[in-house]
Amino acid sequence: MEALILKAISYLSPNLFWFYREIAKSIVRRCDCAVKIVEANCDPLDDLLLQHGQVDIAFICGLPLLRHNRIAEQPMQILAAPVMLGDRYQNQPIYFADIVVHADSKFVRFEDLEGTRFCYNDLGSNSGYNLLRYRLLQHLQANSLDSLQYQFFKTVQQSGSHQQSLRWIADGIADCAAIDSVVMEAEIRQVPELALSLRVIDSIPSPMPPIAVGSHLDLDLIDQLRNVLLEPDQELQAAMTLAQVKHYAPMTASNYEPLAIAYDVPMQSGYEAIA
Incomplete structure (x- = not known):
């Protein structure tokens, strides 16, 4: 057989x-x-x-x-x-959509990202798009803003991958992105100098x-x-x-x-x- x-x-x-x-x-x-x-x-x-x-x-x-x-x-x-x-994973099968900005930027919280250039890996991504969209909708609703009319980001552009989004932020092409925490950690292990250009200002937990x-x-x-x-x-x-x-x-x-x-x-x- x-x-x-x-x-x-x-x-x-x-x-x-x-x-x-x-x-x-x-x-x-x-x-x-x-x-x-x-x-x-x-x-x-x-x-x-x-x-x-x-x-x-x-x-x-x-x-x-x-x-x-x-x-x-x-x-x-x-x-x-x-x-x-890693302690942040709390011995649970979770990961995070890390909201990443350039290390030298002035952004310190999610609300500061209004009017910035957002990039994402692909439309079907949970960490790169889905969780951020839900978070943004909650923010707009909490501030009585019409989600169908209000433009939060200056521009929204697809990068094609989490790795490319990180490089766009490091190179100043984009201001922010939501990145899979596990992918980002693996990328920094492979390219340690990348960490010098990046900073996480917020995180959204999710099942792994x-x-x-x-x-x-x-x-x-x-x-x-x-x-x-x-x-x-x-x-x-x-x-x-x-x-x-x-x-x-x-x-x-x-x-x-x-x-x-x-x-x-x-x-x-x-x-x-x-x-």
Whole structure:
């Protein structure tokens, strides 16, 4: 009988793709199967493989996973999410949308960003767009401002990635962005001098991006895949330490309900685009 080949796709930042490859290697070692892992070249909601249930393992942001599962004939199952090292993560599977400005700027709080140049990685991003949009809507409503008419930012421009947004701020092309805290920490580990140009003025907590699997997989295999994460072997544990992952925590769809609220409220209010 031919060996099972699992198709894994990462829809997350490329600066941690090396780590997702290490997870794939651990699956090969422990689950008697092969894994072909690739980086996505499109938004997960535009990926025909995902739409047609042809993705076995997905490294994916919680928001597009939630939106995919709402319309999918076979919703993906959430295995687990990483708990990051560092006191700010409180030993919980959370991360932050860090609101980042240039280190030399005068901005010290969210309200100071009115009239500035905002950039974001992509429209489907939870940390880069969704959480900031919800935060901005709450700010406008609290100040009795019409969200459909009021322009908070001077300009809003897509950069294409969190890394590019950070460089735009460092280079003075943009004034601010909401950045995935884990991605920013990984980028600064790789480019330490970048930290000298950046400063975080606020943070919005969120459930951590999970690893999900296709519900078409055998239940025993799904349990094996979950155990790879919850009980890592020595090689994977070493990679986790390098990636600043303390351990993995089991997660379910209910853990991501806050993302649904942050997405649904602005959409239902007609506030689809940050302005």
